[in-house]
Amino acid sequence: MNGDRMDADKPREACGVAGVWGPAGHHAAVVREMLVALQHRGQESAGIAVGTGDALVARHGAGTVSEALPDLEGLPLGPVAVGHVRYATHGTRDALAGAQPVVLDRPPLALAHNGTLVDPHTAPGADAVDLGEWFTDSELLTRLLLAARAQKGLDTVAALHAVLPGLKGAYALVVSDGHRLYGVRDPHGFRPLAVGRRGDTWLLASETAAITAVGGDVVRELEPGEVLSIGPQGTASSRLEVPDAKTAACLFEYVYFARADSHLSGRSxxxxxxxxxxxxxxxxxxxxxxxxxxxxxxxxxxxxxxxxxxxxxxxxxxxxxxxxxxxxxxxxxxxxxxxxxxxxxxxxxxxxxxxxxxxxxxxxxxxxxxxxxxxxxxxxxxxxxxxxxxxxxxxxxxxxxxxxxxxxxxxxxxxxxxxxxxxxxxxxxxxxxxxxxxxxxxGGDRSGYCTACLTGRYPTATPAGAxxxxxxxxxxxxxxxxxxxxxxxxxxxxxx
Ligand SMILES: O=P(O)(O)OC[C@H]1O[C@H](OP(=O)(O)OP(=O)(O)O)[C@H](O)[C@@H]1O
Ligand SMILES: NC(=O)CC[C@H](N)C(=O)O
Ligand code: SF4
Ligand SMILES: [Mg+2]
Structure with a gap:
C-alpha cells in the first residue's frame, strides 16, 4: 500500500485529538473515552488507530463517537493509540472520506490534526504529493511527513522538524509511527494540546478535561512550537525552528470551543x-x-x-x-x-x-x-x-x-x-x-492571543483570495x- 491509506474501502481516515502511550494494553478504550470527552469539538466523524510496533490498525466511522465507534472490535492491544473527532474545516466534507486519524503506511504513520493550514498547496514539496480525490489539509500534512521519512530516511521527529516549519496556519497534532507517540503545537499555539499521566501511561489530548475524564493527572500543556516525543526511553521535547512566530492562542477557545472544566494556559x-x-x-x-x-x-x-x-x-x-x-x-x-x-x-x-x-x-x-x-x-x-x-x-x-x-x-x-x-x-x-x-x-498576556475574527488582525498571512x-x-x-x-x-x- 505504498503510501496509500490502509483500507481504501472503509472509512478512510478519522478536531479533538487524543493519544495514549504505555505498556501494551487496551489503549483504544482509553482513547475512545477521551474522544467522548472531546465530542463538543467535532461530531462529523471519529476514529482510532492503534500502533502494534511495526504496524498501525485503524477504525473510523461517521457521526459521534458512539455512532462511529460503537465498539472497539478489530482494534488490537498495543503500546500506542491515537484518536480524533472531526469538525471539517478544509477539503472534503464527506464524513468518512475526511475521517481521521489519517493512516498511511510505508512507513506507518497515523496523524490526528486540530486546526487548518493556510494555503497548504503552497507548502514546500506539496506539488509532488499525490492527493487523489480525498484531499484535506491533514492528509497533505501526513503525506509530506511520510515523504520526508521514506525519501530522506528521516525518523519521525526529524521529519516533523523538516516539514512543519514550511507550513502556515494552525496545527495541534497527535502522531504515531506505531512505536512512539508524538504531540506537536504549531509555533503560534493556535489550538490547545495538553499532556497527562495515569500511572505508567502517558496521555495527550486537546483539552485538560479529556485527561481528567479518564482519571489522569494533567502534567502540563505543550508550549507553542513544541514537539513532544513519548516512548520506551521516556519523553523528549524539542522546538520547531520558526523564528519570529508570536504566540497567538485562540481567544475563542475561552468563549465557546473548549469545555468549561478545561484549563487553557493554566487558566480556567x-x-x-x-x-x-x-x-x-x-x-x-x-x-x-x-x-x-x-x-x-x-x-x-x-x-x-x-x-x-x-x-x-x-x-x-x-x-x-x-x-x-x-x-x-x-x-x-x-x-x-x-x-x-x-x-x-x-x-x-x-x-x-x-x-x-x-x-x-x-x-x-x-x-x-x-x-x-x-x-x-x-x-x-x-x-x-x-x-x-x-x-x-x-x-x-x-x-x-x-x-x-x-x-x-x-x-x-x-x-x-x-x-x-x-x-x-x-x-x-x-x-x-x-x-x-x-x-x-x-487573563494572561493580552498580546499572546489570536483575536482575528473579532478584530481583523491576523497573526499570519491570510489565504490567497480571502x-x-x-x-x-x-x-x-x-x-x-x-x-x-x-x-x-x-x-x-x-x-x-
Ligand atoms: O450565531 P451562531 O452561528 O448560531 O453561533 C453562535 C452559537 O453557536 C454556539 O452554540 P452551539 O449550539 O453550537 O453549542 P452549545 O450547545 O455548546 O451552546 C454558541 O454557543 C452560540 O450559541
Ligand atoms: N476542526 C479541525 O481542526 C479540522 C482539521 C482538518 N482541517 C480537517 O478539516 O479535517
Ligand atoms: S480567535 Fe478567532 S480567528 Fe483566531 S483562531 Fe480563534 S476563532 Fe480563529
Ligand atoms: Mg450555544
Missing part, C-alpha cells in the same frame, strides 16, 4: 466565562421595571449567564430547555443542518418567561443561526421584552485557523448595523462584550424600531 475556562458574564452585566445592564430575569442559551452560555445574573443581582430562570442530547449546532456541517439542530435541541418554557422581561445571554453570535430562532421562541412563549447580551465581541472576520467561518458573507455582525441586527433578531436591545473586557476575563475586511456593524447597544429599553452606549456595538 469556567472562570473566564463567568468573569465575561460579570463584565457584561457591569457594562450592558438592562434597567427598568419590572426587573428582568436572565435566560441562558444552552449550553455553553450557562456560565456567562450565571456571571451576568450574579453581578446584576438578577435571577436565572430555565427559560430554554435542552431536552435530550442535541449536539452543538455551530459545528453542524451546513446551514440547514445548523438551523434544524437549533430547533431540535432548544425548547422554550412559557411558565418561566411569560409576562417577564428577559435578558437573554449567549456566549457568541457568529452566523446568527441560534439567535434568529431563540429570541423569537421566547417572544412566542410570552416574554414581554428580549434583551440580547453576548459575552464576546461581534464575530466579523473569517477564521482560517480551525473554525469553519471562511466566508465573510455568512457572518451576521459583519454585514448588519447594530440596529439592523436587533431588528432581524427580534430583540429589544443587543449588546456585546468589548474585546478589552473579554481579554481581561480570559476577503478579510468586511464592513463593520457600528453603533452601540441597539434598539429595534419601536422597541423598549436601550442601555448605555458602547463603541462598535460592544459594551466597554
Amino acid at each position: 475556562v469556567y472562570q473566564a466565562r463567568f468573569r465575561a458574564g460579570q463584565a457584561l452585566a457591569d457594562h450592558a445592564p438592562v434597567d427598568g421595571s419590572p426587573r428582568p430575569v436572565v435566560v441562558a442559551t444552552p449550553e455553553t452560555a450557562r456560565v456567562a449567564a450565571d456571571g451576568y445574573a450574579e453581578r446584576a443581582g438578577l435571577t436565572v430562570v430555565q427559560g430554554l430547555l435542552r431536552p435530550g442530547q442535541g449536539g452543538r449546532s455551530f459545528i453542524a456541517r451546513d446551514q440547514e443542518a445548523r438551523h434544524h439542530a437549533v430547533r431540535r435541541k432548544l425548547s422554550p418554557v412559557p411558565a418561566a418567561v411569560a409576562g417577564r422581561r428577559v435578558v437573554l445571554v449567549d456566549d457568541s453570535l457568529v452566523r446568527g443561526t441560534t439567535m434568529r430562532t431563540v429570541a423569537r421562541m421566547l417572544r412566542d412563549a410570552g416574554a414581554l421584552e428580549v434583551h440580547l447580551r453576548v459575552a464576546s465581541p461581534p464575530y466579523r472576520w473569517p477564521c482560517f485557523y480551525g473554525i469553519d467561518t471562511g466566508r465573510p458573507e455568512e457572518l451576521l455582525a459583519a454585514r448588519l448595523s447594530m440596529t439592523e441586527l436587533a431588528g432581524q433578531l427580534d430583540c429589544d436591545s443587543v449588546a456585546f462584550l468589548s474585546l478589552d473586557r473579554l481579554l481581561e476575563a480570559a 476577503f478579510p475586511a468586511p464592513a463593520c456593524a457600528t453603533g452601540p447597544v441597539a434598539a429595534a424600531p419601536g422597541a423598549g429599553t436601550t442601555t448605555a452606549l458602547a463603541s462598535q456595538g460592544t459594551a466597554e
